[in-house]
Amino acid sequence: MHNRYFTIHEHPEGMPDRELFQLEAAELPALQEGEVRIRNTWLSVDPYMRGRMDGVTTYIEPFTLGKPLEGAAVGEVIESRDSRFKEGDRVRHMGGWRDIAQLPGDQVEPLPTFDVPPQAYLGVLGMPGTTAWVGLNVIADMQEGDNVLVSAAGGAVGSLAVQLAKAKGGTVVGIAGDPKKLEWLESHGIKAISYRGKDARQLSEALKDACPEGFDVYYENVGGDCLEAALDNLRVCARIAICGMISRYNAEGPAAGPANLAMLLIRRARMQGFIVFDHWEHHGDFLNEFAPRVASGEIDYQETVMDGLESTPDAFLALFTGRNQGKMLVKL
Amino acid sequence: MHNRYFTIHEHPEGMPDRELFQLEAAELPALQEGEVRIRNTWLSVDPYMRGRMDGVTTYIEPFTLGKPLEGAAVGEVIESRDSRFKEGDRVRHMGGWRDIAQLPGDQVEPLPTFDVPPQAYLGVLGMPGTTAWVGLNVIADMQEGDNVLVSAAGGAVGSLAVQLAKAKGGTVVGIAGDPKKLEWLESHGIKAISYRGKDARQLSEALKDACPEGFDVYYENVGGDCLEAALDNLRVCARIAICGMISRYNAEGPAAGPANLAMLLIRRARMQGFIVFDHWEHHGDFLNEFAPRVASGEIDYQETVMDGLESTPDAFLALFTGRNQGKMLVKL
The missing domain is CATH 3.90.180.10 (Medium-chain alcohol dehydrogenases, catalytic domain)
Structure with missing residues (x-):
């Protein structure tokens, strides 16, 4: 054949x-x-x-x-x-x-x-969904009422992470670029911030306006300015789950990292990279919890x-x- | 009076x-x-x-x-x-x-x-000792046989961290500058690396020579080039305890962070800032374990x-x- x-x-x-x-x-x-x-x-x-x-x-x-x-x-x-x-x-x-x-x-x-x-x-219900669930629940150890920030919040993983976070969260903020993505986020009660036309400092200020008390959890898909802006807006004992750093995947050379990494020390925060395949033992739990909500139409994917x-x-x-x-x- | x-x-x-x-x-x-x-x-x-x-x-x-x-x-x-x-x-x-x-x-x-x-x-037996113990055992979750890297390894905290690590570790490598500190480290069976005259890439190569299989734990006191070099040399699932970033304390403006922060993702590593006062409940355990070793002269402080x-x-x-x-x- x-x-x-x-x-x-x-x-x-x-x-x-x-x-x-x-x-x-x-x-x-x-x-x-x-x-x-x-x-x-x-x-x-x-x-x-x-x-x-x-x-x-x-x-x-x-x-x-x-x-x-x-x-x-x-x-x-x-x-x-x-x-x-x-x-x-x-x-x-x-x-x-x-x-x-x-x-x-x-x-x-x-x-x-x-x-x-x-x-x-x-x-x-596949790799992206499991990745969103593991990142929030296992890596970032999200608790009821946590304020959550998600970058690439209109993407395959981010758009599920914001909905999972919203279901048990406090303030949920999503960073995206495309106007349709921003609109979609707002329609789901997510505060939407555009990264377009903003440097790290301006993005940081926009995040502070959206959530003045800061974030307990940052779900990181992007890196670069998004990470730097997020580091400025962490609460004490915040957790960052690094799912991806898409801003760097096509880079032709090294680019400097965030200038404010010491915020991890000042806020006693934790940052952890992960790949979902290391945590695939949670896939069954994830499916049993999440698939009925997808089948019922509650989750907008x-x-x-x-x-x-x-x-x-x-x-x-x-x-x-x-x-x-x-x-x-x-x-x- | x-x-x-x-x-x-x-x-x-x-x-x-x-x-x-x-x-x-x-x-x-x-x-x-x-x-x-x-x-x-x-x-x-x-x-x-x-x-x-x-x-x-x-x-x-x-x-x-x-x-x-x-x-x-x-x-x-x-x-x-x-x-x-x-x-x-x-x-x-x-x-x-x-x-x-x-x-x-x-x-x-x-x-x-x-x-x-x-x-x-x-x-x-005070704050520095407790900081070394908490950073290794609680934050970095050091296990028997782990390869451990310590920066500012001749300082108050680092010189205790290397000895704690050596007692249960695999390869222990210390970064310092002063020749007397390097000599002191070598005399305790610690591989000593000088940061002087090395940029991040050269320091990274020196670490690779000292411990080709990479580090399970990095005890961070310095930041800057030390952090960048360490990120290059992490094993999968490595843990970084950020105790300090003394290279930045007197900085007059922001300096770029490490260009290779994506190594956290590639190595699925964890990096966590801490201050010992959050973990003071371990001070008693620390004293009971460590004070007899100090009193007996086993620990060279x-x-x-x-x-x-x-x-x-x-x-x-x-x-x-x-x-x-x-x-x-x-x-x-």
Whole structure:
């Protein structure tokens, strides 16, 4: 059987060009014992993939040049030599960036049966949702009534973090750039602050106006000026969960860090980087708590959908200019 | 009764001049019911005092202009109207920077009775010792066999942190500047790295040579290049305890932070600022564990002693050029 997939043949520096990504085609080998063949229906693109293009191991192995790129995907089993799967099963796996995936059954999981569309398991009920939940509840140890700040608050993770925080929080403030994202935040009772046209000091002042008593929790997706402004506005014993620093992912050289890092000492605050895969044991708790709220419509999750395998690189690149509202997906 | 004390009459910018400090004299009021009068024998000077000179509340109230400065001291009771104290009792309190202190008995504590000289309760068994112990054991959650890095490793806190770490650690590396401090570290089996003549990148390479597998714990007293170099050399799930950032205390303006703060994310590391007063409930555990080791001579604590009340400002200022080896004290 024929399949098509994206590769890269060099490690990009800075923001990748569209030309970095090559669509290739190959004949799949015969299905081996224990393997499953899947027709992908939805592909995920996520900021963390940029790190895997650099050719150095950070917290995850780099992509191999010339081999199919990887990422989360959902699809339907079209052939199985693993007794746990049969034709027609809906599954989630990491064989994305391609139309047909062929994988060992151990790397494939059946979709849960909550009343949600299948692509929800790539976003609100997948890695981004779990990341929002773990960051707030496990890493930042959010307590009832805490004031919470979220950067990239209109993104796949941030838009869920603000809703989780709002449900048990005090004041919740979200930083975003796009006017539609700001409007969406306000419509959910989140105080929305635009970073556009503001330096760190101006952003810091806007945060102080929005929440004069300061933040107990900062959910960090951006870095740079957002971090510096947040450090100015911490309460004593604040916790910062560093989920990402997207402002730096395409940087071509080192940039100075925040000038006010000593605020961690002054406020006796804690800052911790995490990746959700270290905390995947919470995924079940997360699903049981969160999926019914998603199925009932209580949680407003957004998707930005591009069509067709060919659009996958465009969908990925659009993440870095903030053109996605909520989870960016490719529909095949 | 006459007493003499130091004051400041303005908030310094940058490194204070010797002239900032004024020695004043006054007649003490009659001792009130519940008060104790103490002839100080030893005064402590500590880097954190610089923060109290700025006139803004950070984690501790600022000094009041024109009033006696404060700090830890030990002395002997010479008059008491508190039934818990009698003439000749040896006590510790915060009425330092002066020769005679007059305080409510609630602010005075009797010295414990371990077989150590009284000034030990200002250093190895006082705030610096407790700070070293809390930072390693509580904040950085040091485990047996951890590789530990300590900056300002020849200072009052750092010189105890390296010995605590060495007793249960794997590789222990100390950063210092003064050749005598480096030699002292080596004599205790600590790998000593000089920061002098090195930028952050060179310091990072020296740390990598000293401990190629990286550090589980970084005990931070300095900030600046030390922090940047340490961030490059963290193991996965490393913990950084920020006790101080002395490189910044006399800065006249903001300086950029480390360019590699994203290492917290890549290494899923935690960084936490603390002050020992938040964790004083551990002081008893610390004393019971540590005092016998000090009394037996197992712990090598060093003191730099200046003589006479008049030398107190010089002793304080010398902290910022690293001229103290171990705890800086003034003997009256």
